[in-house]
Amino acid sequence: MRAEPAGGVMSLVLTGSPSLPPLLARGALLSPFKRPSPDAEFPRTRLVLPGLRVDLARLAAYERVCGFATGDDALPLTYPHVLGFPLAMRLMSDRCFPLPLLGLVHTSVDITRRRSLPATGTYELAVYVGGLEPHRRGTEASVITEVRDGREGGDVVWESRSTYLARHRTHAEPSAERAERAPLPVLAEWRLAGDVGRRYGAASGDRNPIHLHPLTARLFGFPRAIAHGMWTVARCLAAHGAPDPVRVRAEFRAPVLLPGTVTYGAEGGRFELRGSGDRLHVSGRVDPLP
Incomplete structure (x- = not known):
């Protein structure tokens, strides 16, 4: 170097x-x-x-x-x-x-x-x-x-x-909760296997223990292994598609527990992933660049 x-x-x-x-x-x-x-x-x-x-x-x-x-x-x-x-x-x-x-x-x-x-x-x-x-x-x-x-x-x-x-502890005033938008039209339901984190970790190299096994995830406060955030965005974009040139913005709102079932919704340039009770896991949008 x-x-x-x-x-x-x-x-x-x-x-x-x-x-x-x-x-x-x-x-x-x-x-x-x-x-x-x-x-x-x-x-x-x-x-x-x-x-x-x-x-x-x-x-x-x-x-x-x-x-x-x-x-x-x-x-x-x-x-x-x-x-x-x-x-x-x-x-x-x-x-x-x-x-x-x-x-x-x-x-x-x-x-x-x-x-x-x-x-x-x-x-x-x-x-x-x-x-x-x-x-x-x-x-x-x-x-x-x-x-x-x-x-x-x-x-x-x-x-x-x-x-x-x-x-960590801060001195910031508690902020008002963001108003949730109505769910987008559901286009697909995905049943996620318990090994998604291990498979994505093998392909990406990101073998964080919270994604690999329920036992290692529990050490960090999760009841089960959780999906990688970048896997959830990639899975949504594989379904949504993206033009060239393009800008994509996504927020990770709540972890996706594995195994589990989620719904993929999209409308126009927006997409999202929700779980049971309409819990929002990922929200994003795809915008073509001029």
């Missing part, structure tokens, strides 16, 4: 994608020592991975578990998040990252794709922490992922902003 200064932010160029298990272990071990605060310092490093090629076998496994058509030349809209996840974990498991990795909640994702990305293309990944913000329930961090055309000086063709919440 090599370091290069870039506008006051240090760009660290990697020679390969980091291995996730050691990062998850390090993040777990350091979590009890973190003191989250919106005023805390955070890593100012921009991790860059050039010359990235997609593993087509792993891509096919991802497409199958998320419901995308397999064998398409273009990457699914959400797949670059998987490619950037190891770099994001390297930043969030770092000693200098102030939020504890254990208990960190993925609250939203905002994706912009400017053109389709061929599965056989070569790309440059960049991931960095966008900043910290106060939240009524704690502190929220934003993590930015960019994908550039692999050619020298290539343009950004895909980018995302994910927000992650560390819950």
Whole structure:
């Protein structure tokens, strides 16, 4: 790897994608020592991975578990998040990252794709922490992922902003609950098997114990394993479709317990996933870019 200064932010160029298990272990071990605060310092490093090629076998496994058509030349809209996840974990498991990795909640994702990305293309990944913000329930961090055309000086063709919440005591006044919109027209009912978290974890590399087994999920306060938030968005987008260029915004409102049954609803550019009693799990919208 090599370091290069870039506008006051240090760009660290990697020679390969980091291995996730050691990062998850390090993040777990350091979590009890973190003191989250919106005023805390955070890593100012921009991790860059050039010359990235997609593993087509792993891509096919991802497409199958998320419901995308397999064998398409273009990457699914959400797949670059998987490619950037190891770099994001390297930043969030770092000693200098102030939020504890254990208990960190993925609250939203905002994706912009400017053109389709061929599965056989070569790309440059960049991931960095966008900043910290106060939240009524704690502190929220934003993590930015960019994908550039692999050619020298290539343009950004895909980018995302994910927000992650560390819950802790705050002095914020309780906010009024958001009024829920009426449910969207139901287009499908999906019965989710108990192994969805394990299958998605194998395809994406995200083997967080809350997604893998009821016993490990109970250690973190969940009655059963829960589905990955990015799986729920990917599954909705596989059903909804997305044009090029496009912007997708989604909020994760409540965990999806596995196994379980959910309904997928959509109307116009909006989509959602609901559970029993019309409990809203995911809400989002798809907007074509001019």
